[in-house]
Amino acid sequence: MDTHEGTPPGLALGPEARQIRELIASVEDRQLDGPTPCPESSVRELLGHLLGLTVAFRDAARKNFGPTTDTSPAAALPVLPADWRTALPPLLDELVTAWRSPAALEGMTRAGGVDLPGAVAGAVVRNELLVHGWDLARSTGQTFRADEASLRASEAMPAPGDDDRSGPDTIFGPPVPVPADAPLVDRVIALSGRRPDWQPGG
Helix, strand or coil, X not given: CCCCCCCCCCCCCHHHHXXXXXXXXXXXXXXXXXXXXXXXXXXXXXXXXXXXXXXXXXXXXXXXXXXXXXXXXXXXCCCCCCCHHHHHHHHHHHHHHHHHCHHHHCCEXXXXXXXXXXXXXXXXXXHHHHHHHHHHHHHCCCCCCCCXXXXXXXXXXXCCCCCCCCCCCCCCCCCCCCCXXXXXXXXXXXXXXXXXXXXXXX
């Protein structure tokens, strides 16, 4: 990590970013127009959203404000560029590097046109990468893997609509009820407004 001794570490997003890189490598062109757990969003639009939020939160970590951080994701449906397969992996690497800096968690920042503390923005982007990784895996018939620490962090976030969870994502819905003894991953996914048993065409 790019910190010196005595400096608090930044946020580690490597596991979430690595999973998304692995997932996109196996997405087939024929799957791009398929459904996702996000209402009214195809796989193509989900990938466009992932690309946009990666850029926005990279710049939010750097406190580099402008169109990438000031534009609400509700402004328009995301457009997936033709070179997304080669464009997204290095952007994910830049995102991970940006949030490794302790300065990313300090003070206020902005993403999706929302001003929020850096520490909150870090929690939001980790949750978005995790949940949208699940979206992408489930939509394209792939295996979703998440480490317990990341799942616990997402589970601890306030539910959408709570005052403390003021994030820029527009494709999270109200929590879905699940049994108290449901697997941790199912509880986390349900908190984001998705049915843990969602399947394409189901």
